[in-house]
Amino acid sequence: MSLNTISVIGAGQMGIGIAQVCAQAGYNVVLNDVSDEALTRAMSGLDERLTRLVERERLSREDKEGIEARIDPSRDYAQLGAADLVIEAASENEAVKSGIFKTLAPHLGSHTILASNTSSLSITRLAARTDRPERFMGVHFMNPVPVMQLVELIRGIATDQATFETCRELVERLGKIATVSEDFPGFIVNRILIPMINEAAYVLYEGVGSVESIDRSMRLGANHPMGPLELADFIGLDTCVAIMQVLHEGLADTKYRPCPLLVKYVEAGWFGRKVGRGFYDYRGDVPVPTR
Ligand code: CAA
8 A cells, every 4th residue: 555644742852753754755744742832842853953963964954845845733633534554642541542533533534554752561462452453563663763763563363464565664764674573562672671671770779879870881881872870861761660660561571660769750650851851961061960
């Protein structure tokens, strides 16, 4: 099936990144959020990033304008549902995601494929609550979407081959590389990455190292581009805890218990970069470790 219009639900850091790469590849994109403010913030953030690329001569002014013109911020569900593919990129909360698919259902075209950018939830379970489990896929982008090469593709138990092939072709057209994961909690990347972040939080919690020494150790000792706590702030500590909970419940193994210190940061509302504070405090000129 050929795709022309793609709807993206959720204008957070993942949603706007997905909208950008789709528009860059020539698709018309409808970007939706429940909050007008989130839509405005997402579009102005995109404009700033693209302006920097133009200034550094990495993108032409015409291409920048083309990308922005192809993204239509809209709160109209009828317009969203008319797309060939809807990619849901709302918060990592099963009730929120299922609620969105339910609200969207009456507006969907019969051919429309539904995809979720969930980073850990069961695709089979999300799909089963829709009217089209055979046209439902997990399409999991990495953050920051415009930079990261990988997209994980996850079939639910009922996903048909045509839906899978359409999503695989989309990933190729976006210039990204797909891996295929079976539908188990956290898929491949987060099954490995988030327990590592959780372990870094334990290392901090137990006083083995400070925020700075943990991050420096993994940057210089394991050649990671970001230390695990810096990366946790980047992903969002709320998302990290949500994924740990899915691993803990879904795999029923105590090795996945969320670190109490990580949970405490989330309870404090210190979600990381997006709110200005997490393992680091970003409110000044340079990030300052909180421990
Ligand atoms: N959005 C778009 N582009 C961004 C960006 C952002 N938020 N942040 C950085 N970039 C771009 C920059 O514009 C720059 O582009 P050019 O090379 O075209 O100029 C490029 O990325 C490199 O940026 P910088 O030189 O400023 O910074 P850097 O070299 O330190 O790289 C980084 C930044 C790419 C984010 C790098 O630190 C990195 O790879 N970090 C690890 C990221 C990672 O692990 N992501 C996966 C998270 S897990 C996930 O996403 C799954 C999940 O479900 C939780």
